[in-house]
Amino acid sequence: MDKILRINMSGANGPELKTESLGAYAGLGGRAMTSTVVAQEVPPTCHALSAENKLVIAPGLLSGSAAAMSGRISVGCKSPLTGGIKEANSGGQPSQLLARLGYAAIILEGCPKDDTLYKVIINKDGVSIDKADDLKMLGNYDTVEKLRGTYGDKFGCISIGQAGEMKLGAATVAFTDMEGLPTRHAGRGGVGAVMGAKGIKAIIIDDAGTKMREPKDPEKFKAANKAFVAGLRQHPVTGQGLPAYGTNVLTNVINEAGGYPTFNFKQGQFDGAAKISGEALAEMENSRGGDGSATHGCHRGCVIRCSGTFYDKNGRFVTKQPEYETVWAHGGNCGIDDLDAIAELDRLDDDFGLDTIEMGATIAVAMDAGLAQFGDATAAIRLIKEVGQGTPLGRILGSGAAVTGRVFGVERVPVVKGQSMPAYDPRAVQGIGVTYATSTMGADHTAGYAVTANVLGVGGSVDPLKPQGQVELSRNLQIATTAIDATGMCLFIAFAILDQPETFQALIDLINGFTGLDMTGDDVSDLGKKILTQERTFNARAGLTAAHDRLPDYFKNEPLTPHKVTFGVTDEELDQVFNF
Amino acid sequence: MEPAATLDLRLPAETAARFTPLFSAGVGIATRTGIPLVKLLCDQLGIDEKYLDQRVQTIFVNARAVDDVTRLTVDDGDVIALSAAMPGLVGATLRKGGVLASFRAAISYSSGGGQGGGAGFTVVTLKLFNLVARELAAAILRGGIWIKGGRLAAFLEQTTPPPDDTMSVRWNGKPVQSDRWTALPWPEGWVELRVETLTV
Incomplete structure (x- = not known):
């Protein structure tokens, strides 16, 4: 992945396409790429649906390679829902296709002058953009079906449905799956509304004629991938529970x-x-x-x-x-x-x-x-x-x-x-309430995941049986999750990493074998801290303060049955989460 | 205390497996108060100690997450739930003795054990989820569970019996035609149900 595609929708004569080298964004993928671009290029106080906001779509660092579980793709922007920075990620095929075509990111900029809708076509020969008013107010399924009539059935598609066109706060960006259906979504934060504001209905990606991305150290990469897959398959969660249910x-x-x-x-x-x-x-x-x-x-x-x-x-x-x-x-x-x-x-x-x-x-x-x-x-x-x-x-x-x-x-x-908030009541599981409250993304269950501090060695050891450990654990989990989001790896690899140190080492070896780097666990956590710091800084400049790092009051006042518990983590404790 | 009736089924594996979902909502297990929970699970129900230690990663007693199962004794009317390791941050949080246990301190089982004392008869509720249900249900059904007559009748109503020559039904010890298993005189109280899986 050695280039970035910029599409400026505010061009004097219509949309302008520009392919450029990575420059300062070299080595970044997934959330690291989206959050860095947004932090560097988007005015934090802009309106999320304005020409100043940008929508960044970035495959993970290892996408397009033979690395298992590496097909996640990140979408970033200033969120119309939270008013802060946003990264939402998804499965589906487009991450692999874009990466094989060499794109580390697509950046949608500006705003069209009228309500014309566009589609972008990307293949090995380059990029083009056409009007797509025939797709107006179609759902994602009909959009993909109609595009099939023109482009065959071998492409991957990134699209928005009616909600994105209407620029609604709950709008997603859809990604086609292995069957070519738009079932995978970068769901959170209204990223689809920003794509709608750019006037882009669909991005059609055809990787015909491209090859899988090659690792810098093929032998190391192959051995690490094998160990990584074995670790995932032998773990009861990733090898049995999740596949079955x-x-x-x-x-x-x-x-x-x-x-x-x-x-x-x-x-x-x-x-x-x-x-x-x-x-x-x-x-x-x-x-x-x-x-x-x-x-x-x-x-x-x-x-x-x-x-x-x-x-x-x-x-x-x-x-x-x-x-x-x-x-x-x-x-x-x-x-x-x-x-x-x-x-x-x-x-x-x-x-x-x-x-x-x-x-x-x-x-x-x-x-x-x-x-x-x-x-x-x-x-x-x-x-x-x-x-x-x-x-x-x-x-x-x-x-x-x-x-x-x-x-x-x-x-x-x-x-x-x-x-x-997602599907876990923060009164019963108060640690996740800490993450809901303090995440840069708004209430998010994936913001602090089960890649434990004890594995990454972030922030020292934590006594798991002391309540005050919740703040430290939430901090460390958010750092670790942010780093994983940058790789394009599915977060579910976390379980095998949590329990099997050799699988964590296999992941590090996989990254190093592919990139030719010599990263350690500390480097991974430093990357997570760096991204989080950028995101926090952006949010602060956008006007989000400690008062926004809070759960609604009723969680502190209304006991939850059957345990009759309220959320007991104090504001002072919440304010300590990002002290690193 | 005796159950109001007994029902013994000998079923082909495919039909017997359909009884596993009963464990999601919970089934009754007749036991005695005051005995160690491990004794109930391992000695009475036949769960291997290594399996309990390694496969069963998530345990609840009365909806509270348990960190050390060896410290608990059975109390009257307990609800005990067993699960394999779960995905997700919260799934990992609920694991027994896990490094994320502080996340759910508000719902952890904090006492040293049941308060019941004595050695009276009780029917506790046992719930089995996911892989643990799939792997333990058959053996526990073979040993016998207690279930209210109305609930069992409603369940069997939804379960098509296999051909008569591939199964057998005994009600209070006496043979019954399989096509009559939904028309049995169900009591309001407990029925002891035993299901034996026939091997081909």
Whole structure:
């Protein structure tokens, strides 16, 4: 990856394309690339939908190579949802394709002069941009289908649905999967709205005639990749639990722990959890059959294969296997215990280009406002369809939970920095509340992941049984996660790394074998700190202060059943998280 | 205390496997209060100690995450849940004795054990999730679980019995035609259910 593609939508004679060398951005990938570009080039106080904001799409450092699990792609910008810096990442095929074509980043700049919509075509011969008004207000599925008529079925596609065109705060950027369907999304923070503001409907990527990226040290790389894959396959989470049940395996366990937000975060257990659990979903998918039903990867090179394919009772494709957060958001959080209804909601979200977490949280807030009854799946589907249709109510809902709560006068709105909390109640698992509160990204469950401090040796050792360890652990996890996001590796590699030091070493060897560098664990954590510091600085300049690093007050005041606990981490403790 | 009825099933493996989801919502296990939890799990239910130590990475007692299972004793009406290691930050947080345990200090099992004392009869609820359910359910069903008559009737209503010549049904010790397993005189109280998997 030796070049950057810039597309300036404000050109005097229409969009201008420019391919340039990496310059100061050499060696960066994924989140490291997106956050560095945004921090360097975007005025922090600009409006997120203005010409000054930029949308950066960057494959991970190892994407396009033979490295297992390396197909994640990052999308960064100033977020219209949080007002701060944003990195959202996704699986799918485009990361590998872009990397093989040599692009370390695509940067969308400026704004078109009118409402003309464009598509970008990238292949080994170069880049072109055409008008695409025939794709206006099409969903992601119809968009990809229509493009197939022109470009065949071998391309990868990055697109937005109606939500992105309407510049809604919950809009995603979609990425096609191995089957060429737009099922993978950079979901969080409204990145799709920024792509919509740039007037780009789709980016078509054809890597025909390119080769896999070659490592600097092939022997070291090959040996490390082999050890890395073996580590993933032998671990009970990555080798057995995730392939068998997908991420939704968490439903029963989080519910049992009393940390499963139910009825818009009113209680910690849902009576219908077993009906929508990963075990129930796998059984349903296996009994219905079909290609890739219960076990499937989200991109080539994935060896964990935590995804799957959801078919209806008549064997028709509906959507990819809904993930845990989706099943929770549209399920227990809205009191819905019907997997077919949840799958339909997931399909609608993917088609309109909406973040499933944000929309599930929003529908639950709407239910609290009296727009529908908890448990009413038909009403939930109707509300999501309003978003796709662009009705006034739909535009409010598509702007996310914070806006919806404000419009309808709901106090219980589970957001931090305007972004909805995911599927874990921070009163039960208070450490994740620390991360929700302080993440540069707004409430985000992936901001601090299970790549433990004890492995990376960041910030000294922490006594896990002392409550005050939560702040230190959250800090260290956020640093480690940020570094992993830069590699383009799926975060689920974390479990094998957590338990198996030899697998962590294999990852370091993999990076070094590919890049020819001699990085250590300390270097990886330094990279994480550097990126986080950039992001914090950007947010501060954008006007985000310590007051934004807080959970809503009701988490401190309303005890959560069954444990009757409130969020007990003090503001002073939260303010210590970024003391590094 | 005796169950109100007993139901003994001998089933082909495919049909027997359909009983595994019963463990998601929990099944009754008749035992005695005051005994060590490990004794219930390993001696009574036959779970291998090494399996409990290594495979079962997540344990809840009454919805509280357990770090040291050896310190607990059985209390009246306990709800015990067993799971394999879980993905995600929170999944890792819930592991027994994990380095992220402080993250969920508010819901950790903090006492030294059950407070019940004595040695009275009790029916505890046992939940098995994910791989642990898949791997342990058959053996525990063979040993017998307690389940309320109404719930078992509703479950069997949804389960198609295999051909009569591939299975056997005994109600209170007496043979019953398999096509009548949904029409049994279900009591309101406990039924002791034993399921033996037939090998081909």
